[in-house]
Amino acid sequence: MGKKILLVDDSESMRKIAGKAISDAGYDVTTAEDGKLGLSKIEKEKYDAIISDVNMPNMNGLEMVKAGRMFASNKYTPVIMLTTESSDEMRQKGKEAGAKVWVVKPFNPDQLLGVLKKLIG
């Protein structure tokens, strides 16, 4: 059983692209379509890492990450934001929300896997 990753992105093709890259590397991937659905998964299950988009309907990725810290199961789970946003201001917001790494799309799959490896092995 591979380490468990929660991947949250509102774009189905992006979930497929990132999800396949991560699962091909041996991780066990669960996906969610927006921050609200992601948060309900964060509440119910412990993950080894969370990868999330920022701009999503219903609840954005930063709100989800912030709210997710309330649940003991994922209080310390490392979070990677995977987003088209690249401004310093947005990255600062990511840091405040508790994200560890900020990856800007279009991302290189090898880089994303390198980050995951560094964070959780």
Next chain:
Amino acid sequence: MRNVITGEDGVYKTKSASRYWDARLKCHIVKILPGEYAVGEAGEMIVTILGSCIAACIYEKVLGIGGMNHFMLPFEKYKNRSGENNVTDYKSLTARYGNVAMEMLINEIIKKGGMRYNLEAKIFGGASITDTSTDIGAENIAFVREYLAIEKIKILSEDVGGFLPRKIYYNPTTNDVYVKRIERANAGDIIVAENACRKNIKDKEADGKVYFLDT
């Protein structure tokens, strides 16, 4: 002022779109170039000139907000062995760039409160305007169709392919589009602009920037 993207150095940057008053059309014109997008407001018309590139107009039918992008895919054969495009292949530069070009436009609408299930699309461009062996226009059309199918965004109308460049006028509040064909003889500038944009993407590997936030 809205944000647009540009493919300079292969890095997506935000900048102010060129916007001017058009006395004949009696509205503000927001002109976008290859690699850029804009989400419009009432009283504006988004305009672009397309060769083999694609412009996708995305409209949130409940909010009445629309935007248009003008994107170019990297020069890369990305059809798989069975001749299909593969929008979700993470090894494909085209898939990753094309996804981001579409996502950036959609994100602007989501940020304004748009819902994905209210999105509709109109697609334009993908003409064969150069005499190369690869029909870039056809690949671009195939990409955007497949992308929209996966994202479950309905294509309301399209005017794609053929041999003539197009000038697109998009009304972002009503979702109306006016297409004007341009004579091939006048397509020189368009080809130059699109090639420059494609070269920018090609010159740079799709290395998304990585920032460690706690350092």
